[in-house]
Amino acid sequence: MSIHTPKIEKKVTLSTIAGMKGVEPITMVTAYDALFAKLFDKEVEMILVGDSLNMSFYGKPDTLSATMDQMIYHTQAVCNGAKLPCIVFDMPFGSYLTPEIALENASRVYRETCAEAVKIEGGKEKAEIVKALCENGIAVVAHIGLMPQHVRSEGGYKVRGKDAEDIQRLVEDALVLEAAGAAIILVEGVKAEAAKAVTDAVKVPTIGIGAGNVTDGQVLVWSDMFGFFEAFKPKFVKQYLDGAKAIREGIEAYRNDVKAREFPDDEHSY
Numbered sequence: 013m014s015i016h017t018p019k020i021e022k023k024v025t026l027s028t029i030a031g032m033k034g035v036e037p038i039t040m041v042t043a044y045d046a047l048f049a050k051l052f053d054k055e056v057e058m059i060l061v062g063d064s065l066n067m068s069f070y071g072k073p074d075t076l077s078a079t080m081d082q083m084i085y086h087t088q089a090v091c092n093g094a095k096l097p098c099i100v101f102d103m104p105f106g107s108y109l110t111p112e113i114a115l116e117n118a119s120r121v122y123r124e125t126c127a128e129a130v131k132i133e134g135g136k137e138k139a140e141i142v143k144a145l146c147e148n149g150i151a152v153v154a155h156i157g158l159m160p161q162h163v164r165s166e167g168g169y170k171v172r173g174k175d176a177e178d179i180q181r182l183v184e185d186a187l188v189l190e191a192a193g194a195a196i197i198l199v200e201g202v203k204a205e206a207a208k209a210v211t212d213a214v215k216v217p218t219i220g221i222g223a224g225n226v227t228d229g230q231v232l233v234w235s236d237m238f239g240f241f242e243a244f245k246p247k248f249v250k251q252y253l254d255g256a257k258a259i260r261e262g263i264e265a266y267r268n269d270v271k272a273r274e275f276p277d278d279e280h281s282y
C-alpha cells in the first residue's frame with residue numbers, strides 16, 4: 013500500500029541526502045530536459061541526468077556514444093526546469109579515463125551547469141579518480157554493480173552479487189570508493205543480498221536500481237517508468253504510466269480531427 017508523502021519544499025543538497033540514510037528513503041529519477049524536470053521538481057529529492065538519454069532520447073543501442081557536450085546541454089536544460097532536487101551529472105564513457113581527464117571534464121560540469129555531483133561507473137580501480145575529484149571540491153556518486161558503460165566489453169548487462177565472493181568484491185569496491193570520498197554509492201543490477209551488504213557496510217547513502225528494496229534510496233529511468241521506452245523493459249522497472257499508449261492515442265485523435273476538418277473548431281480559432 014502506498015502512502016501520500018509531502019512534496020519537497022526546500023532545496024535538497026548533498027548534506028540533506030547524507031542525513032537521510034537510515035531515516036527516510038531517498039527518491040531519484042532521471043530527467044533529460046526542462047519540461048520533465050519541472051514536472052519532477054517538488055516530487056523527488058534527486059534528479060540524475062543519466063547517459064541513458066543516449067538510448068531513450070537519441071535512439072542509440074547503448075550509452076557509450078554519449079558525449080560531454082551532449083550531457084552538458086541536457087543538464088543545463090534540466091537545471092532550467094528543476095530548482096529543488098539535488099542534480100547529478102552522469103559522466104559519459106571516456107570522460108574520466110585518468111584523474112586529469114576526469115578533473116578537466118568534471119570542472120566543466122560545475123562551471124557550466126547547476127549539477128551538484130558527478131557520477132562515475134567503476135569499482136575500487138576508480139578510487140584514484142574519485143579521490144582527485146573530491147580533493148578538488150567535486151562531489152562524486154560512485155556507480156557499482158552492473159555498469160551500463162561496460163556492456164560491450166562484458167557482452168551484455170550482467171546481474172552482479174550472485175555469490176559470496178562477488179558480494180565481497182562489491183562491498184570492498186564500496187568501502188574503497190567511500191574512503192576515496194564518494195558521497196553516494198549507486199548500486200545497479202545486483203541481488204538484494206549484495207545491495208544490503210553494501211548498504212550496511214558504508215556510512216554514505218546507497219541508491220539502488222534493480223537492487224531490491226534494501227538500499228537507502230531508489231532511482232528509475234523516467235522513460236522506463238512512464239512507459240515511453242519500448243526497446244526493452246528490464247525486470248526491475250515498475251511502469252507507473254503507459255506513456256507510449258497515451259501519446260499514440262493523442263496523436264491519432266489529432267490526425268483524425270485534422271483529416272475530418274474538426275480541428276481547429278470555433279473554440280480554437282481567432
Ligand code: KIV
Nearest residue numbers: 042062063064221233
Ligand atoms: O544513465 C542512467 O540513467 C543511469 C541509471 C541507470 C542509474 O546511470
